[in-house]
Amino acid sequence: GAGVSQTPSNKVTEKGKYVELRCDPISGHTALYWYRQSLGQGPEFLIYFQGTGAADDSGLPNDRFFAVRPEGSVSTLKIQRTERGDSAVYLCASSAGGAVPGELFFGEGSRLTVL
Amino acid sequence: DQQVKQNSPSLSVQEGRISILNCDYTNSMFDYFLWYKKYPAEGPTFLISISSIKDKNEDGRFTVFLNKSAKHLSLHIVPSQPGDSAVYFCAACSGGYQKVTFGTGTKLQVIP
Numbered sequence: 001g002a003g004v005s006q007t008p009s010n011k012v013t014e015k016g017k018y019v020e021l022r023c024d025p026i027s028g029h030t031a032l033y034w035y036r037q038s039l040g041q042g043p044e045f046l047i048y049f050q051g052t053g054a055a056d057d058s059g060l061p062n063d064r065f066f067a068v069r070p071e072g073s074v075s076t077l078k079i080q081r082t083e084r085g086d087s088a089v090y091l092c093a094s095s096a097g098g099a100v101p102g103e104l105f106f107g108e109g110s111r112l113t114v115l
Numbered sequence: 116d117q118q119v120k121q122n123s124p125s126l127s128v129q130e131g132r133i134s135i136l137n138c139d140y141t142n143s144m145f146d147y148f149l150w151y152k153k154y155p156a157e158g159p160t161f162l163i164s165i166s167s168i169k170d171k172n173e174d175g176r177f178t179v180f181l182n183k184s185a186k187h188l189s190l191h192i193v194p195s196q197p198g199d200s201a202v203y204f205c206a207a208c209s210g211g212y213q214k215v216t217f218g219t220g221t222k223l224q225v226i227p
Contacts, residue, residue: 004158031213033213033215035217040124040219041219041220042119042121042204042217042218042219042220043159043204043217044217045214045215045216045217048213048214050213055213056214058214091158091159093158095213097213100147100161100164101146101147101164101208101209101213102147102148102149102164102206102207102208102213102215103149103161103164104159104161104215105161106158106159106160107158108156108157108158109158
């Protein structure tokens with residue numbers, strides 16, 4: 001498809017488990033972002049990649065969260081020892097970088113529920 | 116700290132009338148401001164943006180106004196249509212640095 005693809009669309013897990021969320025950005029987009037959206041809140045920045053490197057990971061809440069983008073395309077957000085407070089919609093976005101500053105193309109999100 | 120604030124969680128407007136959504140920011144380093152629109156179960160989609168060197172940008176029924184001295188921007192939708200019913204997020208970034216900061220959103224309902 002032409003848009004940003006995120007899998008899984010829904011993930012239910014138990015407290016303490018490990019979770020991986022995948023993002024496939026728009027082809028050719030060099031910038032990739034992860035955001036988290038809790039109920040009633042706006043998207044909260046987690047991490048931003050330019051190519052393969054994390055240009056800004058200041059939004060990752062703690063060391064249980066980690067993200068990679070090894071080949072500069074697909075990215076995986078990894079959450080260890082999940083907690084109930086991690087329940088949210090995790091949004092991935094990509095950008096052509098420089099076209100319109102701040103114009104991000106979002107996927108539909110991965111809804112994570114930690115029981 | 117909430118650097119981008121939308122103080123109205125919801126707004127209800129009659130079809131054909133003007134919708135005005137407001138946003139305030141605190142970070143003086145922001146130089147690009149954007150509005151995103153979000154339907155349920157979908158990701159946000161970019162709607163319109165404005166550079167800090169302008170005070171108005173218009174695209175069809177949508178106009179964004181920026182008041183830098185007040186650190187305030189607004190989105191005007193005229194005329195409002197039922198299909199405009201969605202959550203609108205205000206966002207901001209520094210042009211050369213692509214971290215985008217979002218507000219908490221305003222849910223707009225346009226009543227037919």
